[in-house]
């Protein structure tokens with residue numbers, strides 16, 4: 093058994109102390125820290141936060157040689173247990189690494205636990221503590237009883253599982269519910285006093301029941317593929333994110349998104365939080381179990397490539413909001429507003445004509461996770477376009493009296509909830525519909541052709557309407573505006589009036605036709621939509637003036653709105669009922 097002792101040792105210096113004990117080490121025992129965390133496809137070099145490594149066997153010091161950025165060799169002699177200790181700096185509030193201060197602790201094993209090479213398939217244990225007075229720990233890792241209150245013990249059958257159960261530490265809010273016969277726990281760190289925990293529990297329970305029914309039917313014997321589940325939510329002033337695990341998820345959300353006592357209506361922020369919860373819970377099936385064949389064996393030392401993130405993130409993004417609707421947490425008009433947001437996001441991404449979602453999946457490591465001012469022009473999000481491909485597949489299947497729901501269940505059954513590849517997806521589509529989707533997959537997934545969304549949406553009695561876009565958006569400008577920073581250009585979209593005029597990312601926009609700007613869209617009050625105007629801007633301390641000629645026919649000038657058709661034709665109406673329940 094590989095043993096880790098983890099102590100929140102110095103909260104003011106944000107440092108954990110970790111000691112790993114290896115019984116029967118080999119003469120040249122290698123240990124290494126992962127460079128990435130599964131679910132977040134970027135090399136993050138967690139080892140940069142390790143320091144003070146020391147090794148002993150009994151009382152005898154052992155030479156520890158670092159051999160690359162994240163690996164060490166302990167020169168052992170004899171069979172006495174090897175003990176390696178070190179400190180880990182932890183001050184990142186994201187869900188991907190580790191955090192420690194006076195109020196709270198959080199960690200993923202990938203940030204704290206050195207991998208003992210050659211011993212990954214043995215059981216691994218964590219002894220946690222002593223914890224500060226009043227603190228508790230929440231994790232989905234199996235707890236082992238101890239006689240100490242302030243020291244806790246947990247166990248995993250192997251290293252992969254050890255690093256797949258994050259820990260939340262501190263004085264968090266905690267609540268429980270049972271869904272489909274399985275205990276689910278929600279902990280919330282950093283909540284306001286007026287936080288309506290019961291509402292979060294009730295809504296999440298409905299959502300979990302809808303998801304279990306999605307995968308396994310609604311019979312009494314329907315059970316999810318885990319025997320406990322933890323939602324570990326940290327709320328902060330500003331922040332958003334989630335990371336999926338086999339029996340838990342770590343979530344980060346803005347504090348204002350929490351439901352509040354005595355506020356009845358579902359506000360946008362709360363719906364956003366429920367969407368995040370839905371997304372990560374769906375991943376317990378789609379990516380943690382049903383997963384890319386290439387990721388069957390994880391390599392913690394380097395990038396792990398797959399062309400299928402469009403499927404695992406895109407399909408999950410498609411169903412996250414749709415399952416809020418099916419659970420009765422939002423109504424169809426609100427669902428269509430959320431869907432229109434994704435449609436518009438992809439429509440105004442010129443990179444969709446440059447990069448396919450298969451390429452976008454493969455390059456996630458250096459592109460999606462390293463966004464810059466050119467990202468929209470050169471890449472497409474496998475989340476956003478992946479979700480629209482899922483929509484296009486679902487609506488195409490519904491025309492053939494099938495659905496993507498059936499395809500997902502068929503994939504789950506045929507793979508026994510395990511690894512799949514694109515051929516399996518193509519085969520499941522063929523079997524569910526009686527038709528080949530190979531040509532469409534080539535176009536939509538491996539090509540950059542537009543998705544026929546308008547036709548497909550009309551076939552389920554949804555109208556696609558056009559509204560005029562805001563002034564900055566219609567010119568192809570993405571801005572950040574603030575009273576102190578002024579109007580800064582974040583990016584300039586390809587084939588836009590702004591690019592034509594020579595505006596660049598980083599420019600500060602000052603005046604239109606000699607009138608000082610406070611907010612850019614205010615200029616719409618004194619220039620006509622299609623009339624050329626003079627824009628004064630600052631770049632690298634110099635004031636420049638450029639002429640901007642708005643393009644009335646540009647797709648940036650319009651946003652799409654989706655609505656339920658008032659008097660639909662019968663077949664379309666029946667399909668819409670099957671899809672949206674209305």
Ligand SMILES: [Zn+2]
Pocket residue numbers: 371375405408
């Ligand atoms: Zn995801």
